[in-house]
Amino acid sequence: MTDIVLNIDGKEVKAKAGMTVLEAAQQAGIYIPTLCHHEKLEAFGGCRLCMVEVESRGWTSYVVSCLYPVAKDIVVRTRSPKVDNIRKVLIEELLAHAPDAPELVKMAEEYGSDRNRFAREASFCVLCGLCVRYCDEVKQKNAVSFFDNGSVRQIAFVPEVAKKECWECQECFALCPTSYAQAAYLLTEALAFPGQRKTPAKSAKDLALKSRMIPITPVAM
Amino acid sequence: MPRLQSAAELEKYRAQILAGRNPAKPCIAVCAGAACDGMDSAAVAAAFVAAGAPLGDKIEVRTTGCHGYCEKGPNVVVTPGDICYFEVQPADVPEIIAATLKGEVVERLVYHDPNTGAKAVHMNEVPFYKHQTRLLIGDNPKIDPMRIDDYLAVGGYAALVKALSEMTPDQVLDEVKKANLRGRGGGGFPAGSKWETTKNAPEKIKYVIVNGHEGESAAFMDRAMLTGNPHKILEGLIIGAYAIGAQKGFMYTRHDMPLLEKHVRNALAQAKEYGLLGENILGSGFSFDVELHFDVGIFVSGESSALMRSIEGNPPEPRPKYIRTSVSGIWDKPSNLNNVETWANVPQIISKGAEWFTSIGSEKSKGTKLISLSGNVVNSGVVEVPMGTPLRTLVFDIGGGVRDGKTLKAIHFGGAMGGSIPADLIDAPLDFDGMSKLGAPIGAGGLLLMDEDTDMVEVARYLMDFLTKESCGKCVPCREGMKQMLQILTRITEGKGQQGDLERLEDLIQVTGVASLCALGKTSGDPLKSMFRYFKPEYEARIAAGSGEPK
Amino acid sequence: MCEKDIDGIIEKYRGQPSSLIHALVEIQHANHWLPREVMHRVAEALEVPFAQVMQIASFYKTFSLTPKGRHEVHVCTGMTCHLRGAAKLLAKVEEVTGLKAGETDAESKFTVETGACLGSCSIGPELIVDGKHYGRMTPEKAEAVLNSYE
Numbered sequence: 001m002t003d004i005v006l007n008i009d010g011k012e013v014k015a016k017a018g019m020t021v022l023e024a025a026q027q028a029g030i031y032i033p034t035l036c037h038h039e040k041l042e043a044f045g046g047c048r049l050c051m052v053e054v055e056s057r058g059w060t061s062y063v064v065s066c067l068y069p070v071a072k073d074i075v076v077r078t079r080s081p082k083v084d085n086i087r088k089v090l091i092e093e094l095l096a097h098a099p100d101a102p103e104l105v106k107m108a109e110e111y112g113s114d115r116n117r118f119a120r121e122a123s124f125c126v127l128c129g130l131c132v133r134y135c136d137e138v139k140q141k142n143a144v145s146f147f148d149n150g151s152v153r154q155i156a157f158v159p160e161v162a163k164k165e166c167w168e169c170q171e172c173f174a175l176c177p178t179s180y181a182q183a184a185y186l187l188t189e190a191l192a193f194p195g196q197r198k199t200p201a202k203s204a205k206d207l208a209l210k211s212r213m214i215p216i217t218p219v220a221m
Numbered sequence: 222m223p224r225l226q227s228a229a230e231l232e233k234y235r236a237q238i239l240a241g242r243n244p245a246k247p248c249i250a251v252c253a254g255a256a257c258d259g260m261d262s263a264a265v266a267a268a269f270v271a272a273g274a275p276l277g278d279k280i281e282v283r284t285t286g287c288h289g290y291c292e293k294g295p296n297v298v299v300t301p302g303d304i305c306y307f308e309v310q311p312a313d314v315p316e317i318i319a320a321t322l323k324g325e326v327v328e329r330l331v332y333h334d335p336n337t338g339a340k341a342v343h344m345n346e347v348p349f350y351k352h353q354t355r356l357l358i359g360d361n362p363k364i365d366p367m368r369i370d371d372y373l374a375v376g377g378y379a380a381l382v383k384a385l386s387e388m389t390p391d392q393v394l395d396e397v398k399k400a401n402l403r404g405r406g407g408g409g410f411p412a413g414s415k416w417e418t419t420k421n422a423p424e425k426i427k428y429v430i431v432n433g434h435e436g437e438s439a440a441f442m443d444r445a446m447l448t449g450n451p452h453k454i455l456e457g458l459i460i461g462a463y464a465i466g467a468q469k470g471f472m473y474t475r476h477d478m479p480l481l482e483k484h485v486r487n488a489l490a491q492a493k494e495y496g497l498l499g500e501n502i503l504g505s506g507f508s509f510d511v512e513l514h515f516d517v518g519i520f521v522s523g524e525s526s527a528l529m530r531s532i533e534g535n536p537p538e539p540r541p542k543y544i545r546t547s548v549s550g551i552w553d554k555p556s557n558l559n560n561v562e563t564w565a566n567v568p569q570i571i572s573k574g575a576e577w578f579t580s581i582g583s584e585k586s587k588g589t590k591l592i593s594l595s596g597n598v599v600n601s602g603v604v605e606v607p608m609g610t611p612l613r614t615l616v617f618d619i620g621g622g623v624r625d626g627k628t629l630k631a632i633h634f635g636g637a638m639g640g641s642i643p644a645d646l647i648d649a650p651l652d653f654d655g656m657s658k659l660g661a662p663i664g665a666g667g668l669l670l671m672d673e674d675t676d677m678v679e680v681a682r683y684l685m686d687f688l689t690k691e692s693c694g695k696c697v698p699c700r701e702g703m704k705q706m707l708q709i710l711t712r713i714t715e716g717k718g719q720q721g722d723l724e725r726l727e728d729l730i731q732v733t734g735v736a737s738l739c740a741l742g743k744t745s746g747d748p749l750k751s752m753f754r755y756f757k758p759e760y761e762a763r764i765a766a767g768s769g770e771p772k
Numbered sequence: 773m774c775e776k777d778i779d780g781i782i783e784k785y786r787g788q789p790s791s792l793i794h795a796l797v798e799i800q801h802a803n804h805w806l807p808r809e810v811m812h813r814v815a816e817a818l819e820v821p822f823a824q825v826m827q828i829a830s831f832y833k834t835f836s837l838t839p840k841g842r843h844e845v846h847v848c849t850g851m852t853c854h855l856r857g858a859a860k861l862l863a864k865v866e867e868v869t870g871l872k873a874g875e876t877d878a879e880s881k882f883t884v885e886t887g888a889c890l891g892s893c894s895i896g897p898e899l900i901v902d903g904k905h906y907g908r909m910t911p912e913k914a915e916a917v918l919n920s921y922e
Contacts, residue, residue: 043541044541044695045541045695045696045738046695046696046697046738047696047697048696048697048698048736048737048738049697051735051736062735062736063543064541067541067542067543068543069543082735085728085731085732086698086732086735086736089702089728089729089732090697090698090701090732090736093697093698093701093702093705094697094701096701096705097701117725118705118708118725119705119708126697127694127697127700136821136823142821142822142823142824143823144823145823145824145826145827146694146827146831147826147827147830147831148694148830148831149692149693149694149830149831149832150689150690150691150692150693150694150700151689151690151692151694151700151701151703151704151707152694153693153694153695153700158822158823158826160812160822161821161822161823255890255891255892255905256892256893256894256895256907258892258905259892259895259898259905259906259907260895260907260908291892291893291894291895292894294894294895435891436888437889438850438851438852438888438889439850439851439852439889439893440889440891441889441891441892441893444891445891476797476834477834477890478890478891479903515797517793517796517797517832517833517834517835531793533790534789534790534791534792534793534794536827536828536831593891593893595851595852595893595894595896596851596852596855596856597855597856601852601893601894602894633851636851637851667851669851669852669855671855675855683851683854684851687888691888693831
């Protein structure tokens with residue numbers, strides 16, 4: 001595969017055909033924020049935080065870098081007033097659900113998001129789908145899934161499956177940016193199959209090695 | 222019926238059908254369109270059939286699809302002469318039959334002008350019809366949608382014969398490109414260019430799709446076409462498949478219209494029986510088949526990539542890829558999708574040519590457009606006018622103006638992702654680009670009148686409420702942005718608007734518009750944008766009143 | 773409720789994961805709701821994870837995860853019906869049945885639902901009971917219509 005050269009934040013970046021802009025940036029050590037991306041999982045394009053400005057043949061467009069394929073001679077700007085404002089508002093929308101999630105709080109500082117801008121509805125889940133997709137794509141157990149649609153969409157464990165599969169796994173807990181996955185699981189356990197625990201619940205620390213948490217290191221402008 | 226093996230056999234069969242029909246024999250066409258059906262036109266049709274049976278061969282009764290003038294249903298049209306009877310009840314049937322046999326007219330059931338009392342007997346005299354150009358829907362009263370022979374009798378499948386026997390696929394594509402047929406589903410994107418992209422895509426297997434989802438609220442013209450004249454759309458699809466080189470087609474439509482399902486299933490079966498679908502169509506060597514798919518009750522499934530995911534059997538979340546479905550769609554194969562009305566235009570373009578087609582319409586929007594006219598209008602129904610027709614003609618000459626003697630406040634186009642313009646823009650022409658510039662893109666063609674009593678904040682709230690329920694919920698800006706917009710709009714309508722709410726809304730419109738994954742989210746703020754452009758003082762006043770500040 | 777029909781539908785699609793939606797639609801039509809136990813059988817036969825069956829079944833409005841009443845009352849809340857007074861009609865339906873939209877009464881007589889435009893805008897506001905359309909409804913007429921159902 002030939003290398004493709006593109007420009008990200010003024011830097012010439014080499015990438016392989018078929019890579020996404022996010023992958024090319026990460027490889028070059030350029031940080032782009034994301035909540036729903038995980039290297040082991042198929043790109044999802046749900047959180048939209050990785051949106052960047054792309055200039056190609058004189059056209060400027062806004063695309064999500066986790067899905068946008070690299071192309072020769074495109075110019076990518078990972079920050080601009082418009083990109084920053086998109087991230088600011090998206091984070092504000094998510095803070096309405098999980099006002100204290102550390103990852104969101106950090107991003108809020110970076111982008112100047114006001115955690116009280118929108119009406120609170122502390123559901124804690126931001127529906128990034130990491131738990132759902134990890135359980136499906138990596139573990140192939142489908143113990144947790146999305147339910148419903150639109151503004152009432154939610155994730156939930158399926159008791160019949162969770163009962164059999166989750167004891168030994170619980171790997172999704174560490175992926176969760178808000179620790180809702182663990183709470184949802186424990187609730188399912190308490191309601192659907194209480195008192196059947198054989199092994200203690202794993203703490204996030206046990207699983208820290210698998211965590212997707214990436215330290216926020218903003219790129220100098 | 223043995224399969225027709227060639228174009229000549231089809232034309233011979235058509236001649237037989239026509240020879241067996243007497244144009245002077247009275248025919249009573251009873252509309253069974255969605256609105257007439259809701260006014261129990263089935264009972265009217267049954268009464269005609271019962272009363273007509275003893276008369277043997279003297280009279281024919283035909284149940285048809287939507288005639289168009291839904292407001293006045295149940296509709297009955299008697300030929301020859303296209304005599305229109307409105308609001309017909311089963312009790313009126315004997316009188317209509319008796320008059321028809323004598324060549325007379327039942328005066329009390331014809332159109333009476335509500336202001337002058339003037340009568341209009343024939344279709345071309347009725348104000349609702351006489352300002353229209355009914356190229357697509359005009360055949361509906363002549364066709365029993367369950368009978369392919371009725372479609373053949375009005376010249377159906379002649380365009381397919383022409384395409385297969387006289388034209389190469391490239392010539393067909395060329396004609397559609399020259400006709401500048403623009404997609405009727407909302408975008409107004411040139412259909413020919415889209416066909417070409419799929420045709421030129423390297424994969425051998427290609428698909429063509431009819432989008433008959435029509436989820437746009439207050440849009441009902443596509444189902445009127447698909448239920449009333451399914452073969453016209455099918456003919457367009459087969460011609461398109463031939464031009465593009467597709468081996469398989471999908472019709473994607475609504476699950477909640479039993480009559481639509483029945484007619485489309487039957488049309489596909491009949492076309493197959495006649496040899497118009499399947500292997501070696503009319504001996505041309507071209508093979509093509511169609512599968513029928515249904516939505517399962519959610520608006521986002523009308524979005525093209527979501528629709529394709531749904532055909533694959535997956536949840537209808539829009540596909541997040543930056544690659545057009547015309548290159549990589551269903552099962553990653555090139556898939557060309559057009560809506561019902563776009564496909565319905567194809568046969569006449571092939572039969573009559575691009576030059577004829579481009580002689581109708583405005584400079585950049587050619588042909589006619591089907592419009593669902595409803596809301597606070599006197600005459601609601603399915604309307605067809607040339608592109609470029611002033612809205613005034615639609616609203617007043619055809620629509621008869623605003624109901625209950627009220628004045629017009631706004632015209633809304635394009636359903637929940639459309640826009641509203643104020644009454645003083647009534648002279649704007651119906652045109653894809655012009656209406657988009659005004660902030661009320663035609664969309665699929667749902668036109669709503671709003672009268673003086675309409676609360677524009679409430680309209681925006683209502684539309685946003687609709688969209689939050691219909692979104693798939695996958696991406697943050699659409700799911701969360703709309704939820705926040707809805708909350709803000711709700712509190713404004715409740716008189717609890719806060720300082721900064723308009724700025725919050727503007728920020729949300731912008732971010733949701735840029736960052737959302739699919740068209741549903743991207744255009745969800747459009748109605749609100751048009752409101753801010755034309756009706757902002759109404760919003761400001763409501764917030765000021767709510768927060769106790771002086772107006 | 774007909775177990776045989778459901779088994780027939782499931783068998784027809786055995787081993788065809790891409791027919792999941794078709795299978796669920798047919799079961800919904802035959803049975804008017806999707807019992808959890810049936811969805812387990814669908815998952816097993818069509819070789820689809822149970823969670824995915826649940827995801828699809830909860831995603832689409834057409835599917836019901838709870839039993840429905842003998843009569844399904846649908847109040848159209850499409851745009852034209854909305855402009856022509858659907859809210860008052862719905863209020864009356866809720867008053868007469870004692871149900872909110874989405875609910876079924878204890879005797880399983882009625883299920884009340886609101887829903888998207890069905891394209892009969894010219895005769896709105898309208899009420900649809902078990903698929904039969906009642907056009908140009910007023911709250912008074914709606915009461916009479918509902919009272920005619922056993």
